[in-house]
Amino acid sequence: xxxxxxxxxxxxxxxxxxxxxxxxxxxxxxxxxxxxxxxxxxxxxxxxxxxxxxxxxxxxxxxxxxxxxxxxxxxxxxxxxxxxxxxxxxxxxxxxxxxxxxxxxxxxxxxxxxxx
Amino acid sequence: xxxxxxxxxxxxxxxxxxxxxxxxxxxxxxxxxxxxxxxxxxxxxxxxxxxxxxxxxxxxxxxxxxxxxxxxxxxxxxxxxxxxxxxxxxxxxxxxxxxxxxxxxxxxxx
Numbered sequence: 001x002x003x004x005x006x007x008x009x010x011x012x013x014x015x016x017x018x019x020x021x022x023x024x025x026x027x028x029x030x031x032x033x034x035x036x037x038x039x040x041x042x043x044x045x046x047x048x049x050x051x052x053x054x055x056x057x058x059x060x061x062x063x064x065x066x067x068x069x070x071x072x073x074x075x076x077x078x079x080x081x082x083x084x085x086x087x088x089x090x091x092x093x094x095x096x097x098x099x100x101x102x103x104x105x106x107x108x109x110x111x112x113x114x115x116x
Numbered sequence: 117x118x119x120x121x122x123x124x125x126x127x128x129x130x131x132x133x134x135x136x137x138x139x140x141x142x143x144x145x146x147x148x149x150x151x152x153x154x155x156x157x158x159x160x161x162x163x164x165x166x167x168x169x170x171x172x173x174x175x176x177x178x179x180x181x182x183x184x185x186x187x188x189x190x191x192x193x194x195x196x197x198x199x200x201x202x203x204x205x206x207x208x209x210x211x212x213x214x215x216x217x218x219x220x221x222x223x224x225x226x
Contacts, residue, residue, distance in 0.1 A: 004158075033214070042120075042204065042214035043159075059215075090158060103152065105214075108159035 004066035004108035006091050012114045019078040021111050023091030031094045033105060034058075034066060036087040043090065049074055050096065071076070081115045088112050118209050120217035128223045133195050134136055137220045140187040141204030143213075147209055149188050152204040154219070162190070163211040195224045 007022035021107040024031065031050050035058075045058030047066040055066050062086060067075045074093075080087055089112075092105040123138045134182075148166045151160035163172045163196065165181035165188060172179050181188045192199055202219040209215060 035216075040125075040220040043206070045214055048214075049217045058213075095154055103148065103208075104161045104164055106161070107152075 003101045006108040006111050012109045013081050017081050019081050021076040025093040029093035033092040034076045084116050086115045118215045122217035126221045134193045137190040137216045141207045143209035147208040150206045154202045195222050200224045
């Protein structure tokens with residue numbers, strides 16, 4: 001069974017704080033993703049990584065950075081949290097498909113972050 | 117700009133009804149379309165569609181892709197209260213770009 005875990009289910013931080021969200025997967029997946037989910041906007045891709053130390057910006061990378069030092073772990077960093085970063089954050093992982101592409105993603109349970 | 121649209125955004129039905137959820141997309145270099153079901157927590161995978169006209173089926177759920185119309189439908193027959201969820205459509209475009217639609221919130225009443 002694929003398992004994707006996230007470090008916290010709920011997190012409350014203050015404006016200006018540095019926030020770390022951690023994601024770990026146990027299926028040796030090359031690809032890992034960070035999304036945020038807001039009502040009416042669906043899931044939006046923040047960053048993804050296709051290998052250790054490799055990262056690509058998604059649709060909304062501003063205000064975020066990521067780190068992938070080990071294959072199983074992908075961290076999302078908010079350098080200076082702001083109230084508009086209050087959201088549900090979902091991590092996902094997947095194998096790459098043989099002919100390219102991403103295919104099925106497995107999601108973690110999500111972290112609901114509130115920035116006051 | 118790549119875009120995925122779902123309709124309706126919200127739907128309320130009674131147990132036993134059949135529902136059809138729609139997803140349409142405008143993306144460059146389409147690779148695949150995926151359907152997910154999201155209950156209280158993480159989305160769970162339902163189907164991945166890459167070829168037009170081939171129906172994928174799992175129990176009471178089925179889905180089909182129409183590349184000419186740039187759309188897909190997800191059908192659920194004989195709905196049950198456990199089908200209540202948000203159904204997400206996602207499209208993988210070129211460059212490993214993944215775009216999700218806003219979701220359809222389905223409520224099945226007993």
